[in-house]
Amino acid sequence: xxxxxxxxxxxxxxxxxxxxxxxxxxxxxxxxxxxxxxxxxxxxxxxxxxxxxxxxxxxxxxxxxxxxxxxxxxxxxxxxxxxxxxxxxxxxxxxxxxxxxxxxxxxxxxxxxxxxxxxxxxxxxxxxxxxxxxxxxxxxxxxxxxxxxxxxxxxxxxxxxxxxxxxxxxxxxxxxxxxxxxxxxxxxxxxxxxxxxxxxxxxxxxxxxxxxxxxxxxxxxxxxxxxxxxxxxxxxxxxxxxxxxxxxxxxxxxxxxxxxxxxxxxxxxxxxxxxxxxxxxxxxxxxxxxxxxxxxxxxxxxxxxxxxxxxxxxxxxxxxxxxxxxxxxxxxxxxxxxxx
Amino acid sequence: xxxxxxxxxxxxxxxxxxxxxxxxxxxxxxxxxxxxxxxxxxxxxxxxxxxxxxxxxxxxxxxxxxxxxxxxxxxxxxxxxxxxxxxxxxxxxxxxxxxxxxxxxxxxxxxxxxxxxxxxxxxxxxxxxxxxxxxxxxxxxxxxxxxxxxxxxxxxxxxxxxxxxxxxxxxxxxxxxxxxxxxxxxxxxxxxxxxxxxxxxxxxxxxxxxxxxxxxxxxxxxxxxxxxxxxxxxxxxxxxxxxxxxxxxxxxxxxxxxxxxxxxxxxxxxxxxxxxxxxxxxxxxxxxxxxxxxxxxxxxxxxxxxxxxxxxxxxxxxxxxxxxxxxxxxxxxxxxxxxxxxxxxxxxxxxxxxxx
Numbered sequence: 255x256x257x258x259x260x261x262x263x264x265x266x267x268x269x270x271x272x273x274x275x276x277x278x279x280x281x282x283x284x285x286x287x288x289x290x291x292x293x294x295x296x297x298x299x300x301x302x303x304x305x306x307x308x309x310x311x312x313x314x315x316x317x318x319x320x321x322x323x324x325x326x327x328x329x330x331x332x333x334x335x336x337x338x339x340x341x342x343x344x345x346x347x348x349x350x351x352x353x354x355x356x357x358x359x360x361x362x363x364x365x366x367x368x369x370x371x372x373x374x375x376x377x378x379x380x381x382x383x384x385x386x387x388x389x390x391x392x393x394x395x396x397x398x399x400x401x402x403x404x405x406x407x408x409x410x411x412x413x414x415x416x417x418x419x420x421x422x423x424x425x426x427x428x429x430x431x432x433x434x435x436x437x438x439x440x441x442x443x444x445x446x447x448x449x450x451x452x453x454x455x456x457x458x459x460x461x462x463x464x465x466x467x468x469x470x471x472x473x474x475x476x477x478x479x480x481x482x483x484x485x486x487x488x489x490x491x492x493x494x495x496x497x498x499x500x501x502x503x504x505x506x507x508x509x510x511x512x513x514x515x516x517x518x519x520x521x522x523x524x525x526x527x528x529x530x531x532x533x534x535x536x537x538x539x540x541x542x543x544x545x546x547x548x549x550x551x552x553x554x555x556x557x558x559x560x561x562x563x564x565x566x567x568x569x570x571x572x573x574x575x576x577x578x579x580x581x582x583x584x585x586x587x588x589x590x591x592x593x594x
Numbered sequence: 595x596x597x598x599x600x601x602x603x604x605x606x607x608x609x610x611x612x613x614x615x616x617x618x619x620x621x622x623x624x625x626x627x628x629x630x631x632x633x634x635x636x637x638x639x640x641x642x643x644x645x646x647x648x649x650x651x652x653x654x655x656x657x658x659x660x661x662x663x664x665x666x667x668x669x670x671x672x673x674x675x676x677x678x679x680x681x682x683x684x685x686x687x688x689x690x691x692x693x694x695x696x697x698x699x700x701x702x703x704x705x706x707x708x709x710x711x712x713x714x715x716x717x718x719x720x721x722x723x724x725x726x727x728x729x730x731x732x733x734x735x736x737x738x739x740x741x742x743x744x745x746x747x748x749x750x751x752x753x754x755x756x757x758x759x760x761x762x763x764x765x766x767x768x769x770x771x772x773x774x775x776x777x778x779x780x781x782x783x784x785x786x787x788x789x790x791x792x793x794x795x796x797x798x799x800x801x802x803x804x805x806x807x808x809x810x811x812x813x814x815x816x817x818x819x820x821x822x823x824x825x826x827x828x829x830x831x832x833x834x835x836x837x838x839x840x841x842x843x844x845x846x847x848x849x850x851x852x853x854x855x856x857x858x859x860x861x862x863x864x865x866x867x868x869x870x871x872x873x874x875x876x877x878x879x880x881x882x883x884x885x886x887x888x889x890x891x892x893x894x895x896x897x898x899x900x901x902x903x904x905x906x907x908x909x910x911x912x913x914x915x916x917x918x919x920x921x922x923x924x925x926x927x928x929x930x931x932x933x934x935x936x937x938x939x940x941x942x943x944x945x946x947x948x949x950x
Contacts, residue, residue, distance in 0.1 A: 370791065
């Protein structure tokens, strides 16, 4: 009988892990609480820095993992620890016994309305990175479609590196996502002026710096080093942004037609809930705590429990996929070691 | 603007405000700036609503202005405040309500500091005992007096003779609400509605029939700021802040401004005269200014009190156009008659700002 591996979460980490487990001859079971696979990436339009269509990535992963057992609209009711394995009870009444559980529970986008000063949910023309990706995908958003958009702002680090929001972590992807979205908006509205308000630009990934240079050189996007202090609305419904330009040493006020908040990655409460069933440790940032952060990022302190992707902290898509493969290799090593 | 978005935030910042039995402390400056306001607070709470509000002549300044001007250390301000709490304790009250926004901010800051640093509270207790042999309990509830009028807003609306509507067409008046900086900017959870979209005055305006204007510089300071106005060399800064607010609210054509701070109504009112003299510009209709009222004055107006008993003749900006718009009766002849109809003399009229 094939070894069963329970994968909690049907995002790209879960799908990639299932793909690799199938290749190795195991029997992955994906538990996904939503009615579709692909997680956050499935809602995105294109991915940096090569503008790869997100749909292509997700479709490929779904196709390659199609032989896995997949339960949609299903949650974990409880997990019991048995002598050498775990008993996972699902909300659909099915019970699974497995020696291995892989957490790919991902992250949750920071709720931008918590940064009250930015006016998300209060002022019409303030939206989030996720709203903008949705518009790229559907062309349906009355705040943008058919509007004469001449000035656009992007606010980096919304809910990230923010003690007041109780999130000290950097979300890693917001800088490059803002640059990507700024370029895309500039392409859609060539006459527009685009401003990015940032604290630091953290462009660590392959081609990220090139992408940043391209944004400035080819698209004339303005990068302003300084945090936005407050957002308000004028009588025409435009958004007024106050910020500080720390390089020029001046306060700044600009009237925009659209303001996009780069909501960061925060821990997924579903991760915490699922982890609490096995008393798995939670890190100070709220994400799941790995055995250690150098050698064993995909390992938990409990035998047979592994992690992959953004459940342990913000990750890019390539990092998430690499971790999924890494976790599968760890599981495979443990299985084969037990057979010797 | 998405009104429901604001409602969601307001629901996150609700504050427990007991209904009755308050120890009331006055402001150092409000009685000089707008002398009818605190009297009206007592009149409404005690006589109209039948509440128990106690005050004592032994109450002094809270030390807030000196503290914010850096002329006294915080320990001194704390000892002064400890003495006020001792007065409350001696009077048998545990709900403390301040008329002044800076006092409210000062009390809040001190209670929070004591909560974080109990050794400092112990030191202040010792200092108070050495200074005047007094002991104190900390208030169970701390409120600003606008919190109380907010709480009673619907009771006031039920008894109101007038509403904040244009008597000619029934349209709600366009009202700017201006919150004192020390109300909730330091401790958002201590103010009704939080810091970004405070509801304390907006709630009164809605209850009394007006529409709240959300203009871009709504959050901006009135310009008073102790180190701005009180340092003579910085007064231009004070004025430019006020000017910025008026320029921002002008397109919305406000009928009135309602405030909850001692300094804000004064500066928003008086600086309109200065701007008119300097720039020749006025912000109200037909050459008038925009009347700036305290929440107690507005409560008094809707309840039907005589505008001159409320002290509205001491405003720089003429209130008569507003009274006419609402339909509030007044006797123009009585405007400058004081207690026992004594003539208090007429002020000189400004050149550019239309007044009566």
